[in-house]
Amino acid sequence: MFGTLYSISLRRKVIIGAAVVYLFMTATILGSYYSMRSLEDKISYLENVSKLEESVLEIRRFEKNYFLYGNKDSLTTALYHLKRVEALIADNTAKIESLSSPGQIAEFKASLAEYGQLLGQCSNSFVKDSDGKPDCESAMRKTGNAMAQFGETVAKRKRDSIKETMRATVTLPLFGLIVVGCGLVAIGSFLFTKVTRSLLLLEDGTTRIAQGAFKPIETLPAERDIRNILIAFNSMALQLQDREEQLVQSKKLASLGTMLAGVAHEVNNPLSNISSACEILLEELDEADKEFQRKFLKNILVQVEKARTLILNLLEFSRAKELNLESVSLKGIVERTLESLSGEKPTDLRVTVQIDPAIRVHVDRGKMEQAFTNLISNAFQAIDGDGEVKIRALAKKDGIVKVRISDSGKGIPEENLPKIFDPFFTTKDVGKGTGLGLFITHDIVLRHKGMIQVKSSPEKGTTFTIQLPAVENS
Template identity: 35%
Template structure:
């Protein structure tokens, strides 16, 4: 019972059961054909006996003619021997001959043979002056015996031909039925074996397109369940490792931002230090209003430094993905301040973002996108480099131009399009399709893991958005990001 249940819930069991079913069909058909062949063999043997009887009767007539011509005793003896042989054949195979003709016909043949032998014996007894009137009667009896024997042989030949025709049609019918049953069994196996594999293929395609995160078992087969469990475990491990890589990339970005943070903190600390020195020098001399002014400046600069440190901590802290309305311009300005240490003194970063423009997004992850894109642009800029960051709300009905990736590339409706453009050396056409691949980099070993743009793509795709790149050697590079304005289109 348990073994049967295991067979039903196993691909191997189903395939084995299919093989057994096909083997059983072939075995039954083979046994059926063996039975039919035995019947046909019996028919052929019966036909042979009828033919032998007919040949024996012909021998009787041959020796009869020889005796009438030559009147030799040897011919008469051979004639009698063959008559006895015919009687023996009819007696020994009476049951078989009954299948060809009636018992009355067989009895008639016995009687004719006896009468034929008596008449021929009477003709011989009258020698040397035989009675001439007996010869025609003997010949007539011989013709009747030959006619009956020939009718038996002919009837059996016709039955053999009919049996062969029936066997041929039966063989064709059985072959067609076997083929149909095998097709049905194959179709059933296809539905039970191939369909789960097709569903797995579709699920894997959905996973590769980021429409789902795990595979569900399309059947209860042990092999399928084992594969699904192993694949889901692999996906979980890959997700953990991807998150680990993204944390590593964020820490790398954090290291880059520290120089910018140091620069940002330097201004409020300098102001605080200056105000404190003035207060120390004017202790007991300045009035209360002046002291209050310097103390307010110290408080303002302290609050400014606190905000800078808080923003840095927020960026570095691991948090669950959560969308909220984020004002783009302040976020980009803060990000530029963090990476200011990498900006060449002669390079220019221009902003063209409306003050009130906001987008549903995870602020921390969106800031990671800007950090990576600005750093990526700065690495190729010369001393006169320019970076322009622009954003606008718009309605779209087709994907952006260039190499585009992400879940929202085919989406239509209201979006915020963010562009990051630089006037750097551009990207070679053979490299452009690969820049979002993980670990792809054109830098020397030890100068980056090649995860920056991959992380950008992952974050944009996580928001249900789309990222596209346009570039040509010597003509700079433009990254365009489209994020949906409707909160429900994002993946929570």
């Protein structure tokens, strides 16, 4: 049963909840309508009961006038009201019985008959100041009191019944309003919880995709419609991952022509130098001294090393080597990089490091040191004379660490910024750079599911910003 309930879609659950609230509202309205109609009938019925009570009271009033003033017309009027009471009893016996009992009705009718007989006796034997008047008066008053008490009791019970109906008429809509309000709050809370939780899952998933982590959402809700949306989102994430990999391969293939041209140019220079040195050595082999030969052999070794370094960089890029990811201190990586570059740092250049030692990143230590080496080395070379390099890091709440490497150097022309990460693109003088450093750095950052951006202005310096996955605090 519960499995069937959980499998119901969110839309159907909302419809069922709204239908239940609607049915309860309808029942409340119908109940209120019934109470109002019942109240209307009771008020109409109260008029007859009130007439009964009023007629009995009129009988007692004219009875009192008769005995106080000796007016025989008062007895006639009392007899008229007595007939009226008898008619009301005859017309409303069933209703009055609901307010008393058949026995009480019978007693009341007997009292009416006895009172009528007493009225006749008093009327026939009336003699002012006679001795028989007190006896007649006492009997009539006793019977009249019983009649009045019955009339008051019936009227009071009817008024109490009307009060109860009025309370129910007021309480029922109020109770319905409270229940309906609670139902609407429950439906709203249910919707808010389910929809908000699903939106948070989507937000988290889209954030991870924006960071390059195409990880599907694992915790799926039971509601079928929301579950289908998240399943479709997971399918989209996996397709984006496949397309991202295909796009990377396409970019690599697209840059292959540029790389081949660059390789041909970069390898041709040392080969030309080696060829020239070998020709000179061959020509001067018999006549040249050892120092002369040593000079050209050293030059050949330098050129071979350049070609070897170039080939190693290309091989490093071409290999799809798995990253050895681990939790490492970001400040430790930067300090190790600066230590390895201490020989390249100009004397007048200042390096400022502002990194919290508690910040840890999930990276391949060797690859990330290589990336920072390329960026910091470029920053050193961009500054002529006095200057400063700032390395700062900020841990964000979304599990990302931002690292900024800024220099006060000559900057990069705006037209060169779009090409800064292209292979073999360099702004350095011939022989001072291969144009592969930033290209490899860009590839390393992307393989870590990160991002790298550059901002630069001529004569104002350059800032590289890297986003890396942080290690969550446990």
